[in-house]
Amino acid sequence: MSVAINEVSTEVALAPEHQVVLDEILNANKDRPGATMLVLTLVQERLGFVSPAMQTYIAKTLNVPLSHIYGVLTFYSSFRMSPIGRHKISICLGTACYVRGGPTLIDKFQQVLNVKMGETTPDNRFTLEICRCVGACSQAPVVMVDDDIIGQVKPQDVAKSLRKYE
């Protein structure tokens, strides 16, 4: 396993500013039970993604196989391995949003941004995603832009609602 780790780590170097964050999270948590998941969720929360270089670094520091890190990352849907656009748009397709027009919003957002679900706009401004219920069902249909919840979204207001995100 150590061979594989070395091989991967030479591919892309870990950015120094990322290493600072990783070290901080790892130092605080590496000895806690169940550290893998804890560290990965915290890294995802702080940096928004866990790149292959970060995975290698985390595996080494926690002294676990890289395959374990990769296994955990691929099991949970909210981890990302590459950075997303400056703003993340998540269209809710939970039950409440589904019955109140969520699917229509998908069509509209794809038109307005001219990208498909899961993609990032060429100017790196938005990444478009689907999510399952953000717990704001009474405001359905709901779209989340970064941490902002936009409720009762109407297709005709989509373009306008995105203006303030640079």
Next chain:
Amino acid sequence: MAYRANILISSEAPGADAVQAAFLSKVQDLQLEDEVQVLATTALMGAATQGIEALVYPEGTRYVNLTPADAATIVEEHLYKGRPVQRLAYVEPKVTPLPPPNTKEVRVVLGNVGKINPFDIEDYIAEDGYMALAKVLTEMTPDQVVEEMKKSGLRGRGGAGFPAYMKWTLARNSPNKPKFLICNGDEGDPGAFMNRSVLEGDPHSVIEGMAIAAYVVGAEQGYFYVRAEYPIAIRTLRVAIEQAREYGFLGQNIFGSGFNFDLEIRMGAGAFVCGEETALMRSIEGKRGMPSTRPPFPAASGLWGKPSNINNVETYANTAKILLKGGEWFSSVGTEKSKGTKTFAIAGKVKRTGLIEVPLGLTLREVVYDVGGGILNDKKFKAVQTGGPMGGCIPEQFLDMPVDYESLASVGSIMGSGGFVIMDEDTCMVDIARFFMDFVQDESCGKCVPCRVGTRRMLEILNDICEGRGQPGDIERLEELGKSIMRGSLCGLGQGAPNPVLSTIKYFRHEYEAHIYEKKCPAKVCRALIEYKVNPETCIGCTRCARNCPVNAISGKPKEAHYIDPSICIRCGICSQVCPVNAISVE
């Protein structure tokens, strides 16, 4: 608490972000950043919200129907000059309990939500917070606590409805050590947001309940498992745990009783199956969240193979109140087998959506019509979906049935965590079944074959039916597959996954038949089976539909009748939503 004042803004009302921004910028203008904290929260939400609301603490002034301009005024007048703005305040500017939005409501778990400042433990203490813990630790033995919980009849609020006292006793009697205590805050059912409001609005009630349960069970370490989709809840909990430690309600030798207990937060990462208790424990252990067969139950072998007790957020949130006011008080409302109150998230096609807390045993009709205010646009009620992706759809004929664990199960649904999604005549039941099947097949962890392959196969059949390729025999195939998946699956996910399909077949078989034999979608939802048309007589040529069409399928000159090209149209329905004269019809 370093801040002199806190402003809490209801973050979910449309336009709330602009109001929040206005608050922030005014606070900065007046250089109050170090004294005044502006926080967005969903905890103010409820059936009674009035537009965008804000609560200003420490006074507890409730401002309603706010605009960004109002926000600036409030900061300037109230926080800078110290004069609450009467004009914008709700009723009277002092700490008053919010009136229950509906007379049928009884707030126990939600009693403090929206009323106290979740970021200040003193507020919770002022509402008798941590009194129950003090009483338990200094005056009661674990057995006495169990006895009181037994009297209350409190059953788990996370799904199965297992009596809380029984679970605690099992973990207590388990010989192995150390023991762990877990709070399930994964709330994965799409359409449910009760736990979120409690965690954001009254986090200490859950912490106190956990400490009491830990005392009974004999656990010294507890874990909160909260889904990553709830960032505000996680932030609130972090503050609450820190403050509870400062005040000595967590940590070593609590209330001088020699009892030690501490808590940690662990975040989920978007896997629905991690709400299942065994999968959740694997996730805390840092692994892929795969469920395992039970027995062994967590009480015998849970987290790291040690005895563990896991309950839902709401189960713990009820605990302190029960011990303070007594088991009989709690069991005085509810039905024979389902005691107490329960929070429900009412969503979907009703006039008043939101969070409610009512005694168990209210009828579905009361929930939909009295509390929910009836169906949106006065359309016809079709069904209420309860229990999330493993629940079922309950048709009109059962509207007068009481809402309790047994009644819901008797009509093929479940209580689940308490999400109610109401559906009207415009909801296609086959499409809804397909929606849930898509959800569970996506979320199936893949460990066992019946769930992994079976749900995929059911989804394929449902897709065929919705897209006009349904064949005679499909309904029977779905039923047969569904039954074997339920029998053969390892965990509750697979065992419940076919439920939405089976219950819609049971009560809405005619809709399936219309799709298969007539290639028609009676509710006009399934896109392959419908067509949008412009009525040239009514169309005024305003061009609004053409401008909003995502695929440019609509052509026509201004002031002339428009035309939809069916070969380009994706049947999204936006045109009919934006048409000012209802000139677009679906067939």
